[in-house]
Amino acid sequence: VASDVVHDKAVIISTGDELMTGQLQDSNARWLSERLVELGILTVEHIAVGDDSTDLFEAIHRAARRAPLVVMSGGLGPTDGDLTREELCRATGDTLVLDPGLRAELEARFAKRGRALTARQERQAYRPSKATALPNELGTAPGLAARLGVDSPWKWSQVFCLPGPPSELRPMFEREVVPRLSPPPGRVVLTRLLHVIGLAEADCVDRLGELTRRDRTPLVGITASGGILTIRIRYEGGGAGGDSAGEDARHKALRRVDETERTIRGILGDHVLPTDAQGRSGVECLSASILADLGERSRTLAVVESCTGGMLGEMITAIPGSSAAFRGGYITYSNDLKVNLGVDAGAIARLGAVSPEVASQMALRGLERSGAHFCLALTGIAGPDGGTAAKPVGTVHIGLASREIGAGASAAGARHFVFSGDREDVRRRACVSAMAMLHFALRGCPAGEPRLLWEAPS
Amino acid sequence: VASDVVHDKAVIISTGDELMTGQLQDSNARWLSERLVELGILTVEHIAVGDDSTDLFEAIHRAARRAPLVVMSGGLGPTDGDLTREELCRATGDTLVLDPGLRAELEARFAKRGRALTARQERQAYRPSKATALPNELGTAPGLAARLGVDSPWKWSQVFCLPGPPSELRPMFEREVVPRLSPPPGRVVLTRLLHVIGLAEADCVDRLGELTRRDRTPLVGITASGGILTIRIRYEGGGAGGDSAGEDARHKALRRVDETERTIRGILGDHVLPTDAQGRSGVECLSASILADLGERSRTLAVVESCTGGMLGEMITAIPGSSAAFRGGYITYSNDLKVNLGVDAGAIARLGAVSPEVASQMALRGLERSGAHFCLALTGIAGPDGGTAAKPVGTVHIGLASREIGAGASAAGARHFVFSGDREDVRRRACVSAMAMLHFALRGCPAGEPRLLWEAPS
Numbered sequence: 015v016a017s018d019v020v021h022d023k024a025v026i027i028s029t030g031d032e033l034m035t036g037q038l039q040d041s042n043a044r045w046l047s048e049r050l051v052e053l054g055i056l057t058v059e060h061i062a063v064g065d066d067s068t069d070l071f072e073a074i075h076r077a078a079r080r081a082p083l084v085v086m087s088g089g090l091g092p093t094d095g096d097l098t099r100e101e102l103c104r105a106t107g108d109t110l111v112l113d114p115g116l117r118a119e120l121e122a123r124f125a126k127r128g129r130a131l132t133a134r135q136e137r138q139a140y141r142p143s144k145a146t147a148l149p150n151e152l153g154t155a156p157g158l159a160a161r162l163g164v165d166s167p168w169k170w171s172q173v174f175c176l177p178g179p180p181s182e183l184r185p186m187f188e189r190e191v192v193p194r195l196s197p198p199p200g201r202v203v204l205t206r207l208l209h210v211i212g213l214a215e216a217d218c219v220d221r222l223g224e225l226t227r228r229d230r231t232p233l234v235g236i237t238a239s240g241g242i243l244t245i246r247i248r249y250e251g252g253g254a255g256g257d258s259a260g261e262d263a264r265h266k267a268l269r270r271v272d273e274t275e276r277t278i279r280g281i282l283g284d285h286v287l288p289t290d291a292q293g294r295s296g297v298e299c300l301s302a303s304i305l306a307d308l309g310e311r312s313r314t315l316a317v318v319e320s321c322t323g324g325m326l327g328e329m330i331t332a333i334p335g336s337s338a339a340f341r342g343g344y345i346t347y348s349n350d351l352k353v354n355l356g357v358d359a360g361a362i363a364r365l366g367a368v369s370p371e372v373a374s375q376m377a378l379r380g381l382e383r384s385g386a387h388f389c390l391a392l393t394g395i396a397g398p399d400g401g402t403a404a405k406p407v408g409t410v411h412i413g414l415a416s417r418e419i420g421a422g423a424s425a426a427g428a429r430h431f432v433f434s435g436d437r438e439d440v441r442r443r444a445c446v447s448a449m450a451m452l453h454f455a456l457r458g459c460p461a462g463e464p465r466l467l468w469e470a471p472s
Numbered sequence: 473v474a475s476d477v478v479h480d481k482a483v484i485i486s487t488g489d490e491l492m493t494g495q496l497q498d499s500n501a502r503w504l505s506e507r508l509v510e511l512g513i514l515t516v517e518h519i520a521v522g523d524d525s526t527d528l529f530e531a532i533h534r535a536a537r538r539a540p541l542v543v544m545s546g547g548l549g550p551t552d553g554d555l556t557r558e559e560l561c562r563a564t565g566d567t568l569v570l571d572p573g574l575r576a577e578l579e580a581r582f583a584k585r586g587r588a589l590t591a592r593q594e595r596q597a598y599r600p601s602k603a604t605a606l607p608n609e610l611g612t613a614p615g616l617a618a619r620l621g622v623d624s625p626w627k628w629s630q631v632f633c634l635p636g637p638p639s640e641l642r643p644m645f646e647r648e649v650v651p652r653l654s655p656p657p658g659r660v661v662l663t664r665l666l667h668v669i670g671l672a673e674a675d676c677v678d679r680l681g682e683l684t685r686r687d688r689t690p691l692v693g694i695t696a697s698g699g700i701l702t703i704r705i706r707y708e709g710g711g712a713g714g715d716s717a718g719e720d721a722r723h724k725a726l727r728r729v730d731e732t733e734r735t736i737r738g739i740l741g742d743h744v745l746p747t748d749a750q751g752r753s754g755v756e757c758l759s760a761s762i763l764a765d766l767g768e769r770s771r772t773l774a775v776v777e778s779c780t781g782g783m784l785g786e787m788i789t790a791i792p793g794s795s796a797a798f799r800g801g802y803i804t805y806s807n808d809l810k811v812n813l814g815v816d817a818g819a820i821a822r823l824g825a826v827s828p829e830v831a832s833q834m835a836l837r838g839l840e841r842s843g844a845h846f847c848l849a850l851t852g853i854a855g856p857d858g859g860t861a862a863k864p865v866g867t868v869h870i871g872l873a874s875r876e877i878g879a880g881a882s883a884a885g886a887r888h889f890v891f892s893g894d895r896e897d898v899r900r901r902a903c904v905s906a907m908a909m910l911h912f913a914l915r916g917c918p919a920g921e922p923r924l925l926w927e928a929p930s
Contacts, residue, residue, distance in 0.1 A: 032695055034515045035663050036506025037704050041497065043520070048494025057492045058527065062501070062518035065686075065693075069516065092677060094686030095693050124674075132678060152892070154674060179696055181893055205493050216582075216612060219550055220590060228523075228552030235523075235553050237490055238637055246495050317782075317803070323789025324775075324782025327803045331781025334856055334895060342809040345775065345785045347800035351842060384809060398792055434610070435639055437792060 019168050022198045024050050025059045025077035029088040029098060030178060034064040042087040042176075042183055049187065051205055054197035055083060056250070065095040074105040078164045078171035085191070088178035090155040092134045098175050099140060099158065106162050106173075108142035116140075116147055116156055123154060148174075148190040153182040157190060200252040204232075204267045208278060209287045209296040210243040211450045212466050218243050221281055225274070232274050240439065241446040241467055242296035245286075247274050284457050285464075297442075300449045301333050307456040308339035308388070315452070316384035317343035318355065318376040318391040320367065321410060326390065326445040341386045346376065355379045368393050370411050373428035377413030381424055388455075389415045390448045394431075396440045408433040409470075410444045414451050427461055430470040443468060477626050480656045482508050483517045483535035487546040487556060488636060492522040500545040500634075500641055507645065509663055512655035513541060514708075523553040532563040536622045536629035543649070546636035548613040550592045556633050557598060557616065564620050564631075566600035574598075574605055574614055581612060606632075606648040611640040615648060658710040660725045662690075666736060667745045667754040668701040669908045670924050676701050679739055683732070690732050698897065699904040699925055700754035703744075705732050742915050743922075755900075758907045759791050765914040766797035766846070773910070774842035775801035776813065776834040776849040778825065779868060784848065784903040799844045804834065813837045826851050828869050831886035835871030839882055846913075847873045847884075848906045854895045866891040867928075868902045872909050885919055888928040901926060 026046050032038035040062060047057040058081060063069040070089070077084040089098030103110050117139035121131045138155050141147050148157030158175040174191050176183045210218060215238040219226060222245075225234045232249035249271050252263030279286050287296075287303045294302065308315055317326045324345050330336055346352040349367055353359045356379035357372060365371050376391035394410025401407035410433060415426035429451060433443040447466055454464060484504050490496035498520060505515040516539060521527040528547070535542040547556030561568050575597035579589045596613050599605050606615030616633040632649050634641045668676060673696040677684060680703075683692045690707035707729050710721035737744050745754075745761045752760065766773055775784045782803050788794055804810040807825055811817045814837035815830060823829050834849035852868025859865035868891060873884035887909060891901040905924055912922060 028518075030695075031691070031693055031706065032702075032704055033502070033518065034505055035509045035704070035706060036502045036504070036515075037663065037665060037702070038695055038697075039497075039499065039502045040518075044491070044494045044497045046494070047492055051493045057494075058522065058524075059531075060486075060491065060498075060518070060520035064516065066516075073517075092674075093684045093694065095684070095691075134677065134681075135674065181897065205495065207495055214585075216550075216593065219592065220587075223592075226551045226553070233489070233553075235489055236551065237488075237496055239496075244490075244495070246490055246493070248489065248493060319782065319785070321789075322786070323794070323798075324777065324785025324801070324803065325789075327777070327782025327805070328780070328786045328899075331779075331783075331805060332896065332899075334854075336781070337805060340781075340805055342803040342805035343782070344802060345782065345800040347785070347789060347795060347798055351800040354841070383812070438790065439639065441786075441790075 019082045019170055019172060019196065020198050021055050021083040021172065021196050022201065023081045024055050024057045024083040024085060025061065025081045026057055027073050027077055027084065027086040028060070028062040029065065029070060029086065031064045031095060033062045041180055042178070045180065045184065046085050046087070046187065051203050053192065053195060054201045054203055055195065056203060065089065065097055067097055067101055070097055070101040071105055074101060074162070074173065078162045078173065079166055082168040082171050083195070084171055084173040086173065086175045087183055090138070090157065090175060090177050092137055092154070102145065102158060102160055102173065102175055103142040106142055106144065106160050108144050108160070110140045111143045113139055113141050113147055119149070120154060148186055150177060150182055150186060152185060153177055153179060157186050159190070159194065200263055202249070202252045202263045202267045204249040204271050206247040206271050206275060206289065208245040208247070208275065208289060209299045210245060210282060210285050211241070211287065211300060211446070211453065212464050213243060213282070213285050214467060215243055218282070222278065225277065232271055234274065234278070239296065241443045242300065244296055245278060247271050284454065284459070297329055297446060298332060300446065300453065301330050304449055304452050304456065305330065305333055305336055305339050307453070311456070313387040314339050314341050316341045316380050316386035316389045318380035318389060319343065319345050320347055320352070320376070320392060321394040321396045322392050322441045322445055323347055325441050326392065326448055329445055329449070341384045343384065344380055352376065355383060366405070368395055368405055368409060368411060370428040370430060373411035373413035374415070374426040377415035377426045378424060381415040381417065387417050388452060390452060391415070392444055392448055394440070394444060396437045398437060406432065408440050410440065412444065412448045412451060414455060416455070429462065431468045432470050433468050477540045477628055477630060477654065478656050479513050479541040479630065479654050480659065481539045482513050482515045482541040482543060483519065483539045484515055485531050485535055485542060485544040486518070486520040487523065487528060487544065489522045489553060491520045499638055500636070503638065503642065504543050504645065509661050511650065511653060512659045512661050513653065514661060523547065523555055525555055525559055528555055528559040529563055532559060532620070532631065536620045536631065537624055540626040540629050541653070542629055542631045544631065544633045545641055548596070548615065548633060548635050550595055550612070560603065560616060560618055560631060560633055561600040564600055564602065564618050566602050566618070568598045569601045571597055571599050571605055577607070578612060606644055608635060608640055608644060610643060611635055611637060615644050617652065658721055660707070660710045660721045662707045662725045662729050664705045664729050664733060664747065666703040666705070666733065666747060667757045668703060668740060668743050669699070669745065669758060669904070669911065670922050671701060671740070671743050672925060673701055676740070680736065683735065690728055692732065692736070697754065699901045700758065702754055703736060705729050742912065742917070755787055755904060756790060758904065758911065759788050762907055762910050762914065763788065763791055763794055763797050765911070769914070771845040772797050772799050774799045774838050774844035774847045776838035776847060777801065777803050778805055778810070778834070778850060779852040779854045780850050780899045780903055781805055783899055784850065784906055787903055787907070799842045801842065802838055810834065813841060824863070826853055826863055826867060826869060828886040828888060831869035831871035832873070832884040835873035836882060836884040839873040839875065845875050846910060848910060849873070850902055850906055852898070852902060854898045856895060864890065866898050868898070870902065870906045870909060872913060874913070887920065889926045890928050891926045
């Protein structure tokens with residue numbers, strides 16, 4: 015499917031009743047948008063519709079009128095609710111044919127598992143006669159590529175239909191779609207994310223001031239999520255010149271984005287996390303940052319988790335190579351396991367497991383037991399039950415022990431938070447706050463500084 | 473905003489450049505769709521557009537022509553990229569006015585934090601003159617409710633604009649939007665999810681056969697994600713009668729959905745997880761199921777995690793009340809901590825930390841140390857680096873120790889998996905497989921039965 019059309023913008027269509035009933039979160043539209051931007055193609059709209067012939071047909075037509083590139087996901091499987099094949103065929107005025115090659119592949123795939131190809135599964139071997147089938151190495155449903163004539167400046171829109179499961183869609187996009195794309199020559203779209211901790215959104219907006227103006231180049235936007243702010247920098251330029259103009263445009267774009275990043279860092283200081291691999295979430299960026307800071311100082315970390323049950327360890331070990339600085343830890347969910355670790359049973363009985371004293375002891379015992387240089391410990395009430403007037407749901411004490419703080423061999427302190435939100439929110443915010451405490455400690459801030467979001471008045 | 477229009481269907485619009493560049497995952501459309509279905513209102517389309525005046529204006533018009541109810545999220549904040557207020561105003565042919573009440577609230581909110589209201593922040597106190605402001609108790613941006621005249625059978629569409637952050641959108645929807653909705657009287661939409669473990673999607677589709685026919689009532693659909701299949705049952709009926717007809721319709725719907733669930737359970741047996749609170753994900757349902765099975769038998773669980781770094785503990789403790797059966801565990805990420813727990817250092821040196829022997833020992837030592845009745849242990853190579861020809865990335869050994877299996881006091885066995893996907897996929901699938909092993913063991917299946925997805929040939 016060699017294309018004479020320039021793919022300067024794209025529309026993404028996701029299909030499935032489960033999206034309309036909210037039974038499934040669509041993650042494909044986000045992923046496809048991110049990849050397309052990296053390739054110089056801007057997405058202008060996401061559309062999601064249910065498994066309905068008319069809706070699907072109209073969505074395809076509307077998308078093709080809106081952009082020369084349309085990427086669809088879902089509706090290619092063997093069930094009666096899979097209608098993408100039929101509606102793409104109808105939209106392009108084509109007829110469905112059985113593709114003998116596809117049929118043979120399907121048959122072989124089922125034979126490998128000792129099973130015969132059923133009539134239901136065989137549907138996946140049909141395609142519109144003028145469409146190209148895109149092989150699926152990880153599932154049974156092949157993808158489709160077709161062209162659709164439209165009354166628009168670009169005359170033909172290129173439509174790609176990919177399977178819904180992300181594990182099949184992603185490799186098919188890379189292998190089959192990317193080589194068939196024609197981004198505008200010389201077009202440069204550069205995006206960069208900066209993650210900010212320990213600041214409320216309104217404070218950040220005010221500090222950045224004119225930087226967030228809509229007519230600024232590069233554009234600067236802010237989003238808040240779970241205690242981390244994300245600043246988005248986006249530069250768009252070029253698109254008319256040839257390859258060398260494109261190279262110049264790319265340098266210019268990079269310089270402009272770098273300048274904007276420096277300005278923001280100048281204003282926000284250590285609240286901005288270092289930029290590493292793009293595409294990481296705020297939490298991943300925070301984990302990677304403390305791992306890098308620990309690594310530079312040849313220091314190691316352990317965790318002791320009660321209310322978070324392993325979530326902090328999970329976040330830290332989500333980063334490849336975390337074993338260089340992360341030793342492991344203890345999930346002391348029950349009081350027995352806290353005592354097993356060496357926490358004083360009397361303190362638990364007297365002050366409760368959710369107390370600054372127990373948080374400090376957890377951190378200190380975890381430090382000693384693991385041999386790490388730093389230890390973070392969390393104990394709290396994640397809810398929805400278990401709250402009291404004195405210790406409401408959301409109360410979390412976070413201990414930080416260190417072999418470097420204090421006069422003696424090791425010392426620990428604890429900070430008191432009251433997080434809002436549901437169980438998941440409380441746990442997630444607690445882990446982010448624990449990492450933020452370590453982040454500022456590693457960067458030489460005095461204990462307790464800066465005051466963090468949700469921190470209770472002391 | 474009392475409404476004389478019946479809200480039989482809805483369109484959801486999400487706005488933000490960060491959605492178009494893939495820098496943010498939209499979770500609002502899914503959540504809103506789920507809540508609307510529960511209220512008897514079907515969503516027919518999701519639209520997402522960037523912070524562009526024309527796109528936003530057209531999306532509002534198109535949505536209103538398509539459905540009498542439009543729910544929007546995002547674009548209400550103080551930055552120049554926040555255009556929803558202006559475009560709603562333009563679409564409804566209204567003019568923006570400063571709302572003195574909103575201004576006073578904003579001023580008070582800032583004063584509480586010792587700050588003055590800036591001109592930028594003040595924008596959030598403007599609204600279209602005929603629109604109603606919806607108070608925001610958790611953020612600075614109020615929501616908006618307005619009516620838009622359209623050339624359609626319903627003449628007026630009701631448009632609600634809500635802030636983008638889910639923590640602000642959700643309570644505002646419940647408190648301000650729900651009371652203003654008019655679902656069709658007597659309309660019943662019932663949905664139910666069943667989660668299935670240990671079966672490939674194609675096997676499940678074939679076993680269910682005619683149940684997945686598109687003209688069946690209730691409808692049955694299947695989606696696969698991360699090793700768990702989700703079967704969606706959806707019943708739609710009523711919508712014309714009054715309240716008593718509605719009550720009958722509800723009973724009928726419930727009976728039909730129950731019948732379909734029983735049929736599916738009859739076919740798939742223990743592969744189907746028990747249905748508990750709806751709205752839980754497949755993983756949450758699996759965690760809740762093993763916790764319930766343990767609770768019924770008065771048994772407790774511990775975990776020992778290497779490559780998953782705490783993820784299994786996090787998944788189990790995501791369930792409120794998990795402390796009744798979950799004691800805690802050990803994150804033995806480094807070999808030192810494995811040896812600390814009591815794993816034989818010689819075995820690690822001889823066989824490698826990623827081996828059946830080490831997985832079994834981890835499970836057994838975790839069992840003894842924690843005092844639990846069951847212990848799951850995971851050791852593997854999550855990638856992207858660290859793979860070899862003999863132990864490729866994705867290799868995970870999962871140990872299960874129990875005080876009940878075997879002749880002696882306690883015994884352990886390990887099973888060998890090779891998971892596909894990236895680091896996150898491998899870790900997630902490993903945790904799901906560990907819980908699946910325990911699920912079938914608790915239900916009396918012989919050790920090693922049934923063979924699970926991604927299990928290596930033995």
